[in-house]
Amino acid sequence: MAKGAGVSESRQRDRRLAMVRRQVESRGISDRRVLAAMRSVPRHRFVSVRHADQAYEDHPLPIAADQTISQPYIVALMADAAAIHPDHRVLEVGTGSGYGAAVLAHLGASVITVERHRVLADRAAQVLDDLGYHNVTVVTGDGSQGHPPGAPYDAVVVTAAADGIPPALVDQLADGGRLVIPVGSTAGAQELTLVHRRGDATTTRPLGPVRFVPLVEDS
Numbered sequence: 374m375a376k377g378a379g380v381s382e383s384r385q386r387d388r389r390l391a392m393v394r395r396q397v398e399s400r401g402i403s404d405r406r407v408l409a410a411m412r413s414v415p416r417h418r419f420v421s422v423r424h425a426d427q428a429y430e431d432h433p434l435p436i437a438a439d440q441t442i443s444q445p446y447i448v449a450l451m452a453d454a455a456a457i458h459p460d461h462r463v464l465e466v467g468t469g470s471g472y473g474a475a476v477l478a479h480l481g482a483s484v485i486t487v488e489r490h491r492v493l494a495d496r497a498a499q500v501l502d503d504l505g506y507h508n509v510t511v512v513t514g515d516g517s518q519g520h521p522p523g524a525p526y527d528a529v530v531v532t533a534a535a536d537g538i539p540p541a542l543v544d545q546l547a548d549g550g551r552l553v554i555p556v557g558s559t560a561g562a563q564e565l566t567l568v569h570r571r572g573d574a575t576t577t578r579p580l581g582p583v584r585f586v587p588l589v590e591d592s
């Protein structure tokens with residue numbers, strides 16, 4: 374290992390496998406493909422060198438532009454709820470570090486991820502490219518109203534908290550599609566919410582309390 378390179382890749386891999394056992398499987402996520410994605414994606418590559426040593430701990434970490442990379446378990450929970458199949462088209466709103474997009478890219482055929490901070494979008498695109506995730510497109514802009522050019526989506530995953538369920542995101546779901554989104558104010562309680570579309574009807578199910586940065590509307 375080069376001097377100053379930090380902990381080795383094999384040590385990070387061991388930590389990652391332990392993270393999946395202790396934080397993800399033990400909390401009830403059992404989908405084999407979700408677990409495989411969580412075992413595969415190197416979360417330490419999506420955080421700064423300063424935070425790489427904490428990459429597999431059970432909490433969010435700061436990234437640039439005052440944003441955060443989500444807790445690993447929450448990324449797994451959202452991916453699991455989205456029920457992504459290998460032929461699915463997926464939209465993520467809130468790229469942040471790009472970690473969640475990489476997990477989604479393991480599960481679906483193609484992922485479009487939208488981030489309003491250019492510095493984050495550019496960095497995420499670079500890391501995803503370096504790691505060989507070529508089925509992800511990073512778009513810089515406001516994704517609060519989705520991304521109509523790529524619709525319909527089989528799954529939409531929003532990684533920032535909205536006041537309510539944005540109708541535009543439901544409109545962009547395919548028949549049978551699922552939207553996973555934290556709903557509630559930033560200061561108060563947020564509920565991770567699953568919206569399942571069947572035809573023009575939707576069913577909504579709460580998945581538990583979460584804490585996310587706000588979904589900011591630029592337009």
Ligand code: SAH
Binds near residue numbers: 466472489516532
């Ligand atoms: N999935 C990310 C977590 C990102 S945190 C990861 O794995 O790292 C939420 C992100 O949503 C932040 O980067 C924030 O800038 C972004 N965001 C907030 N409102 C947005 C909007 N309207 N459109 C696109 N991105 C938005």
